[in-house]
Each structure stands twice: as structure tokens, then as C-alpha cells.
Amino acid sequence: MIGCKCHVCTSDDPRNRRTRTSALVEFAGKHILIDTTLELRIQCLANQVERVDAVLFTHAHADHIFGLDDIRRFNEIQRFSIPCYGSGDTLATIRQAFDYIFIRTQEGGGKPKIDLIEVSGPFAAAGVPIIPIPVLHGRLPVFGYRIGDLAYITDCSKIPEESLELLRGLDVLVLGVLRTRPHPTHFNLSQGVATALSLAPKWTYFVHIAHGLDHSHTNRQLPSGIELAHDGLVIAAV
Numbered sequence: 122m123i124g125c126k127c128h129v130c131t132s133d134d135p136r137n138r139r140t141r142t143s144a145l146v147e148f149a150g151k152h153i154l155i156d157t158t159l160e161l162r163i164q165c166l167a168n169q170v171e172r173v174d175a176v177l178f179t180h181a182h183a184d185h186i187f188g189l190d191d192i193r194r195f196n197e198i199q200r201f202s203i204p205c206y207g208s209g210d211t212l213a214t215i216r217q218a219f220d221y222i223f224i225r226t227q228e229g230g231g232k233p234k235i236d237l238i239e240v241s242g243p244f245a246a247a248g249v250p251i252i253p254i255p256v257l258h259g260r261l262p263v264f265g266y267r268i269g270d271l272a273y274i275t276d277c278s279k280i281p282e283e284s285l286e287l288l289r290g291l292d293v294l295v296l297g298v299l300r301t302r303p304h305p306t307h308f309n310l311s312q313g314v315a316t317a318l319s320l321a322p323k324w325t326y327f328v329h330i331a332h333g334l335d336h337s338h339t340n341r342q343l344p345s346g347i348e349l350a351h352d353g354l355v356i357a358a359v
Contacts, residue, residue: 122332129332136336136351141184142275142329144295145170146268151247153177155266155273161188168353172199174247176235178207179275180263181214189219192233202234206246208253208264212237254287256280259306271295271356272322275329278306280316291322293356297329310334317347326350 122130129137140160146153151174164170173195179185192203207215215237216223222232238244243252254265254272257279265274265284270292274280277297280288288294298313307329308316317325325347340348 125332127332129335132335134336136349137332138352139330139332140164140352142297143185143188144273144328145173146271146273148249148268151175151249153246153249153251153268155179156185156275157188157192158184159187162191162194164352165191165194173203175249176203176205177246177251177264177266178205178211178215179265179273180258180261181207181211181218182276185275186215186218189215189222189235190233192235193231196234197231202236204236204238204246206238206240206244206251208241208262209239210262211264212239252287254280254284256284261306267291276306277308278304278312285320288320288322291320292324292358294320294322294325295328295350296325298327298334299329300331300333302333310339314344314347318344322346324356326354326356 140163141158143158143161143164144155152172154173154176156179157176195203240253249268252267254267254274256263256265256274256277258276259278263276265272267287272288272291273295275297294317296313297307298310299307301310303309313327328350330349336349336351
């Protein structure tokens with residue numbers, strides 16, 4: 122946090138140095154990016170990301186979309202327009218926020234070449250089957266996504282019953298958990314743990330973590346099979 126001198130913000134543990142949340146899923150030889158956070162360029166450089174076949178957007182808050190311009194580098198490498206999927210409301214906000222992408226402008230240094238594709242039920246991205254998981258971020262409807270036996274749900278304060286049924290039988294659940302205190306639009310730590318225990322995936326990783334949660338200290342308190350994620354974490358399929 123800017124200007125903060127708390128234990129986590131001044132920690133020497135690199136796992137406490139958190140950029141904002143995106144994820145890259147490699148499945149059946151394809152690379153599916155979830156959200157384009159502001160630090161996307163830094164994350165791609167740090168993790169040697171060289172290909173993106175499709176993008177899934179959970180919602181259109183700034184910390185989840187404002188790295189979209191850096192997608193243009195993948196256009197240059199791959200020579201094709203990248204399909205981007207999300208709800209109608211999410212894509213409408215992206216179209217408005219990045220209007221220069223969709224209107225005629227001088228080329229200059231280039232701009233992203235993307236195709237916005239609205240989804241409301243199961244679909245395929247780059248040939249990979251995807252199931253959108255409707256959840257609530259406060260009062261805002263947003264998407265999580267299930268890809269095979271992995272589910273990714275970031276900004277969330279409630280999972281409706283019908284969506285819980287789409288999250289059964291997981292190997293890996295990635296779930297947004299902000300802090301220990303209650304929050305109006307995010308799960309806190311105890312809510313995240315309760316959700317993970319109820320769904321009983323083999324492994325749960327918490328993301329979208331605020332500076333109130335020290336990595337090592339928090340992990341020691343969590344039940345077996347549940348832990349905080351960290352920047353650069355790689356989860357291999359079992």
C-alpha cells in the first residue's frame with residue numbers, strides 16, 4: 122500500500138510483495154489469461170509469458186482490466202486477433218474505457234487487436250471448454266470460471282446456490298480473500314475458509330489479498346489443503 126509502514130508492506134518475505142491479480146491457465150496446449158490487471162506487463166516479463174490464446178474477464182473494475190493495452194504485444198508475436206470473453210456489462214465497460222481500440226485512429230505504436238465475445242453459459246475459448254460461474258461482488262454480478270477441474274473466483278462476497286453446484290469435484294479452487302475483517306464486497310478470511318471446506322476441493326489457494334494478511338503467519342493458521350497464493354506461483358496439474 123502506498124505510504125504504508127505496516128509489517129507486511131515492509132516485509133523482507135517476497136511472498137508479501139503483491140501485484141494485482143491475474144492468472145494464466147495452460148490447458149490442452151492453449152494459454153488462457155484471466156483478467157488483464159494493471160501490472161500485466163510486469164507479470165508477463167517476470168514469468169516468461171510468451172503466448173495468450175484467449176482472455177477471460179471476470180468483471181470490469183480497473184484492477185482487472187487496465188492492463189489490456191499490453192495485449193498488443195501478443196498480437197505482434199502471434200499475428201492474430203485475440204478473443205476476449207465476458208458478460209455483456211463487462212464488455213460494454215471495456216468498449217467504453219478502451220474506445221480507441223474500436224475506432225479508426227492513427228496506428229502509431231499500434232493498439233490491441235481483440236474480439237469481444239459476450240458469454241452467459243458454457244463456451245469454448247481457443248477450443249478449451251469453459252464454464253462461467255456467476256457470483257456476487259457486493260451487489261455487482263461478476264464471473265468466475267471453471268476450466269476442467271480448476272475454478273477461479275476472485276472478487277466475490279457471495280456464491281449463489283446454483284453456482285456452488287458448478288464448483289463440485291474440483292482439484293483446485295482459486296478464491297479471492299481480502300482480509301480478516303468483514304468487507305462489503307469481498308470474502309474475508311473466515312468466509313473463504315468456510316467456502317473452501319464446504320466445497321472440499323483437493324487444494325484451495327487464496328488470491329486478491331490485502332496487506333493485512335502476512336503470508337507465512339496466515340498460512341500457519343489455515344487448515345490443511347488451504348493456503349495463500351503468491352505472485353509467480355505455479356500450480357501443476359496432478
